[in-house]
Amino acid sequence: MHDIRAIRENPAAFDAALARRGITDASSRILSIDAERRAAIQTAETAQAEQKKAAREVGAAKAAGNEAEFERLRALVGEKKAEVAAMQDRAKALDTELADALMELPNLPLEDVPEGADEADNVELRRWGSPRALDFAPRxxxxLPGVAAGMDFELAAKLSGSRFVVLSGAVARLHRALxxxxxxxxxxxxGLVETWTPVLVREEMMYGTGQLPKFGEDSYRTTNGWWLVPTAEVTLTNIVNGLIVEEGYxxxxxxxxxxxxxxxxxxAGKDTAGMLRQHQFEKVEMVSxxxxxxxxxxHDRMTxxxxxxxxxxxxxxxxxxxxTGDMGFGARKTHDIEVWLPGQDTYREISSVSVCGDFQARRMNARYRPAGGGKPDFVHTLNGSGLAVGRALIAVLENGQQxxxxxxxxxVLHPYLGGRTTLTAQGALA
Incomplete structure (x- = not known):
């Protein structure tokens, strides 16, 4: 979420940053709601002061025997009380409207994020390793013959529908080993702290990391209001939800x-073959x-x-x-890491590592107290895949194929596989 004070102080800079993400003139609506909200608060405070003044004078009029003034002041107190309640209700409604409007706006990109409309405009930073030169057509x-017995899409479709898979035998063990x-x-x-968290979360946790309100259709919700996490970013980041931690933390x-x-x-229709894009999958997630x-x-360290x-x-x-056009909603800058898949003859994303600044922290009200004293400030949050397990399995299978x-x-996987080094063409570990 964005700092309303920063928008008030420099709306042109705010609009210029969001324009890089294809959103124009965002500040006008935000500032209009904010101005009306502040006016309602001011009106309520003025009416409240007038109500208190009249209330003090009621007693004096009664003591003086001035019934006409007493009745006038008593009526005025009632009017001002009603006005205060109405303006406070209006300010509260506008506060909610402002928060909702801010919640729907994406994060501001850092200045060094390249301009662009989609993935074609992403900028390569570096490469590591060279794809094997194969003397056969990669699959x-x-x-792959050795995979067929342990990767069953038909059984998964019977159990759950499309975009699911059942892994068994050697393939399942390899998946677990990864x-x-x-x-x-x-x-x-x-040096990361291993953490085990729920996969069902309260709605406010999804708001905290930015999956809600805009992207509810991308996730699953249970009948009692819990949400199934699309990534452990939700639970790990929300560990500091509502907290003020010490700077040394x-x-x-x-x-x-x-x-x-x-x-x-x-x-629909995208990456439907194989297990590249599934409704249920495993991921090792990093959060800082x-x-x-x-x-x-x-951000560089996590990458x-x-x-x-x-x-x-x-x-x-x-x-x-x-x-800017391919970056996620909550990110200020994102590094995508794409692994080589010889079966597709291309690089495919296996990790996204994003720095979010204070965007999520404001939504969660997560702050730290400076060691030298002073007002608590918002922490910064980052998240990244380290890695998507299913996609790593795909990459290991395709790059190691014979x-x-x-x-x-x-x-590095041999110790996790009981010293076995090969998935045979018959689907066994050897």
């Missing part, structure tokens, strides 16, 4: 491995809560944490900075 993950490797690496090497760095649920609204002056450096997982898995990737249909598995 997509679901077409998640365990990611968590262990982030905890032991990157920062930074806080969390990691969680959870199930995630997305309706994939608006993605930092001092405002440290958030940009933390390296995600990149390091891919390097350990020996998977070629490229890192891009998203343009001409005979087997898959050579990354060395």
């Amino acid at each position: 997509e993950h679901y077409d 998640a365990q490797f990611m968590i262990d690496t982030h905890v032991e090497e990157n 920062l930074p806080r760095r969390y990691v969680a491995h959870t199930q995630c649920f997305r309706s994939e609204a608006g993605s 809560v930092t001092h405002p002056e440290a958030s940009l450096a933390e 390296r944490c995600a990149e390091g997982i891919l390097e350990a898995l020996e998977l070629p990737y490229r890192t891009v900075v998203l343009c 001409a005979d249909g087997s898959v050579t598995l990354p060395a």
